[in-house]
Amino acid sequence: MSDRVLVINSGSSSLKYQLVDVDSGTALASGLVERIGEETGDVVHRSVDGEPIKLQVKIADHAAGLRLAFDMLERTGMSLSGSSIAAVGHRVVHGGEVFYRPTLITDEVMKEIDRLSALAPLHNPANIIGIESARELLPQVPHVAVFDTAFFHGLPDAAATYAIDSEVAREHGIRRYGFHGTSHEYVSGQVAQVLGRPLDQLKQIVLHLGNGASASAVRYGRAIDTSMGMTPLEGLVMGTRCGDIDPGIIMHLRRSADMDVDQIDQLLNRRSGLKGLCGDNDFREVRRMIESGDSAAQLAYDVYVHRLRRYIGAYMIELGGVDAITFTAGVGENSPTVRADALAGLESFGIAIDQDRNNSQSRAARVISIDDARVKVLVVPTNEELAIARASIACIAAD
Incomplete structure (x- = not known):
């Protein structure tokens, strides 16, 4: 099995991607697609051993943005066809109380991520658009959701609880979830390595x-x-x-x-x-x-x-x-x-x-x-x- 993963971070009008070699811990290629849905969009693609490729072109939607990203990868010798990648990893901002581990994406998982959009209206809907587009373009590859809130799922109750009516809080999912968890977990692990x-x-x-x-x-x-x-x-x-x-x-x-x-x-x-x-x-x-x-x-x-x-x-x-x-x-x-x-x-x-x-x-x-x-x-x-x-x-x- 390949040890390469395509990582996608989808925003409301942008899309970041990176092709990661997990064994070596290196990024083989990365890119940013911006101003999706506007008159003119911007694409910047970088590979390890080449000059950045920049494009200005109309990008109708996220699916078109992903196709452009795949074209850039193909042009720089990083094809996503066949078994060249093991998985597509998606950053999802809010996992609520349901998702606190990396999760294989299914239609049921998508419905739940959509339901959680009420807690992250600026983020989860954009994440969903990216996931849907990627699943259409790469249906044969497993897609995994990794949640920003996961590292903080186990916060002590005293740190996670707001002092408001407990029934209202329970009914509406009001608690402290925390974000940037993927970064905090990664960095705290790196600190231990640096300090030995x-x-x-x-x-x-x-x-x-x-x-x-x-x-x-x-x-x-x-x-x-x-x-x-x-x-x-x-x-x-x-x-x-x-x-x-x-x-x-x-x-x-x-x-x-x-x-x-x-x-x-x-x-x-x-x-x-x-x-x-x-x-x-x-x-x-x-x-x-x-x-x-x-x-x-x-x-x-x-x-x-x-x-x-x-x-x-x-x-x-x-x-x-x-x-x-x-x-x-x-x-x-x-x-x-x-x-x-x-x-x-x-x-x-x-x-x-x-x-x-x-x-x-x-x-x-x-x-x-x-x-x-x-x-x-x-x-x-x-x-x-x-x-x-x-x-x-x-x-x-x-x-």
Whole structure:
């Protein structure tokens, strides 16, 4: 059997894909199809040993986008015909209380993922479109769903429960599910390898900082808390999402601004966070604005770091001490300033970053704390595609 897995991450108007060799842990090819359904779409395809291929062409729907991706793979010698791949692994954002393991996709599973769209209306419907298109184009290959919420399925009841009427919560599936679980699980496992210590002996804080951002407390390999909740809106300040706010703000906006549910949804998910505070959600641009003296950008950054430090402090107490704090994802991996500011002044807690190590441009997983620091601080590049590919292979092997 082939050890290659095609990993697909489908958004509402975009589609990311990667062909992963599970044995070697390498990406043989990857690509991004954007602006699906618009007048002109964009395709960028990268293979290991070639220049990127870029196209601008109308892409009618996700099925057309996938066909383009398959054409790109074929052109670069990565055919998906026959038994060239073992499985297709699909990222699915919300698994609810039903799905907490990688799951072989059947028509019944699809119905359940669709039912869970009520809990993730911005994500699950887009994931479904990608799955349906891929199943049509590759009907002979097993398709596996890997859920963002799975790693947090076993959260302690005290961490998973909202303090609202329990019957209402039960009837409507209201609890804390957590997201970015594939990344948090992968990164926490990598930390153990980098430190040369057993995973089941480490107390960790993992900070997944990208356009979407989340923190997790991982004790001995199991998540005991995470910043995102029933939806990916709770928690840290993000690119366009507000993170934690007083729920009373929602009622206030309804009554005072006459905003309906959809308008409030758009505000909190699309027009808040860094973008809402300073007009831009690209962290590089926010830094440029700060350097040019923009006070709104400075405030946005300060709010971002303040919230981050609050979660770090809370998780240090919840874990009863911490062995490792790890930064990952786009901002976490690429912003030495955020890493330094998030942990500034914590030397009395055994946390101290080495400035040269922190400023290094290395892309490798590495320790950036000083040698004798009690708490190890790391930068570990996440690799959700590899994690999904490995989970897909394990799923079909167990089936």
